[in-house]
Amino acid sequence: MVELTASDVLTKEVLDWQGLHLFHFSGSSCSQKLRIYLNLKGIAATLHHINLVKYENETDWYMGINPRGLVPTLVDDGRVIIESNDIIAYLEEKHPNPALIPENRRDEVNALLDFEDHLHMDLRALTMRFFVPSAIVQRSEAQLAHYQAAGSGRVQGAADQHKGDEMAFWRDMKDHKGVPETRTKAAVTAFRAAFDAHEATLADQPYLMGDTLTVLDVAWYVYAKRLTDAGYPLAHLHPRIGEWFGALNQQKTLRREVGVPLSLRLVSAGLRLVHRIKGKNIESYLSRKL
Ligand SMILES: N[C@@H](CCC(=O)N[C@@H](CS)C(=O)NCC(=O)O)C(=O)O
Structure with missing residues (x-):
């Protein structure tokens, strides 16, 4: 499970937050999956909307919470968990009923x-x-540089490899003026x-x-x-x-x-x-x- 350590998190205030908080974006597929999951389970959470179209995910504040600048992120009594499927696994453990991951098939579901x-x-x-339209989500060189520098760049106490994949995706988009053939x-x-x-x-x-x-x-x-x-x-x-x-x-x-x-x-x-x-x-x- 991708749970961040306190040193991964630069926006320290969230470490003191009480209750269940979900950072999400209305149009993000991973956020949609998680919101549906919460609905089906009847789990209440405080929702914080991070508008990806306005690049709110790449502000220093949000990247201080999620060093990859991605949604969703869960904060549960100060514990910060990223990766939608890990968040679901964490919540399923905490709220087993109604089961949305069959108890005896967890490994299979995880795979x-x-x-x-x-x-x-x-x-x-x-x-x-x-x-x-890819033009509205393109990153400029300055945005890419800001993304690279923002956040701790660390996940679970170690340098985060995934950030490089994100950089590569957006650079590719920029170089090809859209998604390559x-x-x-x-x-x-x-x-x-x-x-x-x-x-x-x-x-x-x-x-x-x-x-x-x-x-x-x-x-x-x-x-x-x-x-x-x-x-x-x-x-x-x-x-x-x-x-x-x-x-x-x-x-x-x-x-x-x-x-x-x-x-x-x-x-x-x-x-x-x-x-x-x-x-x-x-x-x-x-x-x-x-
Ligand atoms: N593997 C991650 C993927 C997270 C992810 O890529 N989220 C997308 C939205 S679905 C995002 O935040 N994209 C940032 C952007 O488009 O700027 C997860 O399951 O949480």
């Missing part, structure tokens, strides 16, 4: 959630390619393979782990929603996943956390139209050779 997390940069790439293709291919595997799983069970809803369904519901919004032909390519998604999307507890504001829906539709006209929509990458 499957690790795989989900491993695809997170791919989701980000497709989000920035097909869902939000090869990254787009690789991400589409990775999601198609993952959904094909889930499609096979759902042949004889209603949920990804069996007969009941688990965190894995929540995690993949969020991914499926974002990719559908980005134009990925989910139901067409994976009909059982399409049905599973449709059923989950009927549930208000889930749906209300993944809503997209009208302004973004319009901008996003315009972006996809331009891609379609250029023959570069998400579907075209399913068959494209690079």
